Amino acid sequence: MPIAIEELEGEVTRVVLSGRVDVAGAHEIDMPMAVVAGSRRAVVIDLTRVEFMASMGLRSLVVSAKSIVSKRGKVVLLGPQPQVEEVIVVSGIDELIPIHHDEAAAIAAVRPAAG
DSSP: OOEEEEEETTTEEEEEEEEEESHHHHHHHHHHHHHHHHHOSEEEEEEEEEEEEOHHHHHHHHHHHHHHHHTTOEEEEEOOOHHHHHHHHHTTGGGTSOEESSHHHHHHHHSOOOO
């Protein structure tokens, strides 16, 4: 379960996940996601390369998102594949972490307001 963390312009962090976020994959992303959640306020979680999302993976996303939101940050999901998006929507997680299919819109949704 590769995870890549990229810093974008405007204090936005993109977390790119790929492969299968099953029990083992969720275990691999827990610590890096916790670090991001503890230190960043504008996070785009890129799911375009994720082909499977298990409940443990969803838990990792929710725990991180709640931490970011509790610090007045914003987090969104970018481009989940249909089967992954279905799991996210059916579980209601899209109510906590909005889904965007356009990268520019996702970045704009989390970018801190200027000023």
